[in-house]
Amino acid sequence: MALEDDIRQDKFENEHHKMAVNILFTGSWLHNLNALRFKPFEITPEQYNVLRILRGSHPKPLMLTEVTSRMLDKSSNATRLVEKLRQKGLVKREICETNRRQVDIIITDKGLSLLTKIDKTTDDWMKTMKNLSRQDAQELNRLLDKLRG
């Protein structure tokens, strides 16, 4: 849908300004879609993201700074996020023996099987993404990367 209708604004100063608003709005829209998608599994989008990051390195553990550097929103607090996941039994954390400053984090079997369950629900969500063709998606990726410099 045209951005103008979504936020009921009929004009923008210029195409670049509209673009900034459009990215923010679409980001928020996607975030909300994801929040709904993960809600039945009782995790938030950022928690899901961290689980995926850990699955990506499994069975090798990651330390907290590694997790942070791969997160979408760097400013969210990895310590507390991981603690939430630990309370749910989805990750384990251990103080590293060779460097006792760092904390190794690893996804548990329970965490892995939760991700597997969520994977199965990804189809509907992907359908929405398929409003764009593969070429469109590629072009969008190119433009966003270019924007960020």
Add this chain to the structure above:
Amino acid sequence: MALEDDIRQDKFENEHHKMAVNILFTGSWLHNLNALRFKPFEITPEQYNVLRILRGSHPKPLMLTEVTSRMLDKSSNATRLVEKLRQKGLVKREICETNRRQVDIIITDKGLSLLTKIDKTTDDWMKTMKNLSRQDAQELNRLLDKLRG
């Protein structure tokens, strides 16, 4: 910069998945840029957004639901957001005489002059946006609108 470097992930399942992550990441990136930009003026991005919405209708007031329907993030709480702005003297609110359910909100002179000050700092920010040409921006807008259906 390539998304792969920004979040240190070397591959995605497919172009559509990468696209979703890219939009979320770029949205968060832009949001943080804005937060920095508005910080010297002691307002948040959503507060700025509401002020702009009110300037758009000035001198006609808007009721709360109108403000909400134009906001980027519909789920943030307009009542409390407007109350923050009122405490700073940037908006006025009056219970509508003809329909006492609704609250009329209007930007004050102080609010308008704050926006004027912020407008003047928009150049730097626009420079970042100009990593994309006008055609690029147009194409990006088209793709985002198409994605949201």
Add this chain to the structure above:
DNA sequence: TTACAAACATTGTATCTACAACTATTGTCG
């Protein structure tokens, strides 16, 4: 005209975020 639904907004509460201050451990260099 009274009961009920709808429209508009506020409040409660648990959770999350931003950002700075803090602790603990390890590395480095005179």
Add this chain to the structure above:
DNA sequence: CGACAATAGTTGTAGATACAATGTTTGTAA
């Protein structure tokens, strides 16, 4: 070695967000 910087993570806290429950006022229809 001993002082100090750098690295890794935790905690405090003020404010923001999500979502549901609640409070008012107005519309409507038996």
